[in-house]
Amino acid sequence: MSSYFAQDDVSLPGLAAYYKVASDEEREHAIKFINYQIKRGGKVQIECIRAPPTNNWENALKSLEVSLALEKRKSDSHLTKYLEDEFLEEQVQAIKELGDYVTQIKRAGPQGIGRIFI
Numbered sequence: 001m002s003s004y005f006a007q008d009d010v011s012l013p014g015l016a017a018y019y020k021v022a023s024d025e026e027r028e029h030a031i032k033f034i035n036y037q038i039k040r041g042g043k044v045q046i047e048c049i050r051a052p053p054t055n056n057w058e059n060a061l062k063s064l065e066v067s068l069a070l071e072k073r074k075s076d077s078h079l080t081k082y083l084e085d086e087f088l089e090e091q092v093q094a095i096k097e098l099g100d101y102v103t104q105i106k107r108a109g110p111q112g113i114g115r116i117f118i
Protein backbone atom coordinates (compact mmCIF):
# COMPACT_ATOMS: atom_id res chain seq x y z
CA MET A 1 0.00 0.00 0.00
CA SER A 2 2.85 2.34 0.79
CA SER A 3 4.38 2.02 -2.65
CA TYR A 4 0.99 2.53 -4.33
CA PHE A 5 0.37 5.85 -2.57
CA ALA A 6 3.97 6.95 -3.20
CA GLN A 7 3.57 6.63 -7.01
CA ASP A 8 3.74 9.93 -8.89
CA ASP A 9 0.28 9.42 -10.40
CA VAL A 10 -1.28 8.89 -6.94
CA SER A 11 0.94 11.17 -4.83
CA LEU A 12 -0.39 10.87 -1.31
CA PRO A 13 2.96 10.94 0.52
CA GLY A 14 1.43 11.11 3.99
CA LEU A 15 -0.58 7.96 3.38
CA ALA A 16 2.48 6.29 1.83
CA ALA A 17 4.46 7.16 4.97
CA TYR A 18 1.67 5.86 7.23
CA TYR A 19 1.61 2.50 5.46
CA LYS A 20 5.43 2.28 5.50
CA VAL A 21 5.46 2.72 9.28
CA ALA A 22 2.66 0.14 9.62
CA SER A 23 4.61 -2.31 7.45
CA ASP A 24 7.76 -1.87 9.53
CA GLU A 25 5.72 -2.43 12.69
CA GLU A 26 4.22 -5.67 11.35
CA ARG A 27 7.70 -6.90 10.47
CA GLU A 28 8.77 -6.24 14.08
CA HIS A 29 5.76 -8.25 15.25
CA ALA A 30 6.79 -11.15 13.01
CA ILE A 31 10.24 -11.14 14.59
CA LYS A 32 8.67 -11.18 18.07
CA PHE A 33 6.53 -14.18 17.08
CA ILE A 34 9.60 -15.96 15.72
CA ASN A 35 11.50 -15.33 18.95
CA TYR A 36 8.50 -16.45 21.02
CA GLN A 37 8.24 -19.68 19.03
CA ILE A 38 11.95 -20.37 19.52
CA LYS A 39 11.72 -19.67 23.29
CA ARG A 40 8.97 -22.28 23.55
CA GLY A 41 11.16 -24.86 21.81
CA GLY A 42 9.20 -24.75 18.59
CA LYS A 43 10.42 -24.82 15.04
CA VAL A 44 9.95 -21.73 12.91
CA GLN A 45 8.53 -22.48 9.51
CA ILE A 46 8.47 -19.53 7.13
CA GLU A 47 5.87 -19.71 4.41
CA CYS A 48 4.96 -17.39 1.59
CA ILE A 49 2.72 -14.49 2.47
CA ARG A 50 -0.06 -13.99 -0.03
CA ALA A 51 0.07 -10.80 -1.98
CA PRO A 52 -2.72 -8.30 -1.37
CA PRO A 53 -5.83 -8.84 -3.50
CA THR A 54 -4.96 -5.78 -5.57
CA ASN A 55 -2.13 -3.41 -6.37
CA ASN A 56 -4.53 -0.57 -7.16
CA TRP A 57 -6.15 0.68 -4.00
CA GLU A 58 -8.39 3.13 -5.89
CA ASN A 59 -8.44 5.73 -3.13
CA ALA A 60 -7.48 6.45 0.44
CA LEU A 61 -10.86 5.41 1.86
CA LYS A 62 -10.82 1.95 0.24
CA SER A 63 -7.27 1.27 1.46
CA LEU A 64 -8.11 2.37 5.00
CA GLU A 65 -11.27 0.25 5.11
CA VAL A 66 -9.25 -2.82 4.02
CA SER A 67 -6.61 -2.01 6.65
CA LEU A 68 -9.24 -1.59 9.35
CA ALA A 69 -10.76 -4.99 8.51
CA LEU A 70 -7.32 -6.61 8.74
CA GLU A 71 -6.64 -5.02 12.14
CA LYS A 72 -9.87 -6.51 13.51
CA ARG A 73 -8.80 -10.09 12.78
CA LYS A 74 -9.51 -12.74 15.40
CA SER A 75 -6.79 -13.96 17.76
CA ASP A 76 -5.61 -17.50 18.56
CA SER A 77 -6.74 -18.55 22.03
CA HIS A 78 -3.44 -20.36 22.74
CA LEU A 79 -1.51 -17.13 22.42
CA THR A 80 -3.98 -14.90 24.23
CA LYS A 81 -1.76 -14.00 27.18
CA TYR A 82 1.26 -13.34 25.02
CA LEU A 83 -0.73 -11.29 22.54
CA GLU A 84 -2.36 -9.26 25.27
CA ASP A 85 0.98 -8.49 26.89
CA GLU A 86 2.79 -7.67 23.65
CA PHE A 87 0.23 -6.28 21.23
CA LEU A 88 -3.24 -5.54 22.62
CA GLU A 89 -2.81 -1.86 23.44
CA GLU A 90 -1.11 -1.27 20.10
CA GLN A 91 -3.93 -3.13 18.31
CA VAL A 92 -6.58 -1.02 20.02
CA GLN A 93 -4.72 2.15 19.05
CA ALA A 94 -4.41 1.00 15.42
CA ILE A 95 -8.14 0.22 15.20
CA LYS A 96 -9.00 3.63 16.66
CA GLU A 97 -6.60 5.44 14.33
CA LEU A 98 -7.83 3.65 11.20
CA GLY A 99 -11.47 4.11 12.23
CA ASP A 100 -10.87 7.84 12.66
CA TYR A 101 -9.23 8.07 9.24
CA VAL A 102 -12.14 6.24 7.57
CA THR A 103 -14.61 8.61 9.23
CA GLN A 104 -12.62 11.71 8.28
CA ILE A 105 -12.32 10.68 4.64
CA LYS A 106 -16.03 9.82 4.43
CA ARG A 107 -16.80 13.21 5.96
CA ALA A 108 -14.59 14.93 3.37
CA GLY A 109 -16.80 13.51 0.60
CA PRO A 110 -15.99 12.16 -2.85
CA GLN A 111 -13.99 15.25 -3.88
CA GLY A 112 -11.55 14.58 -1.06
CA ILE A 113 -11.71 18.08 0.33
CA GLY A 114 -9.60 18.31 3.46
CA ARG A 115 -7.76 15.03 2.99
CA ILE A 116 -5.78 14.17 6.07
CA PHE A 117 -2.77 12.58 4.35
CA ILE A 118 -1.66 15.31 1.96
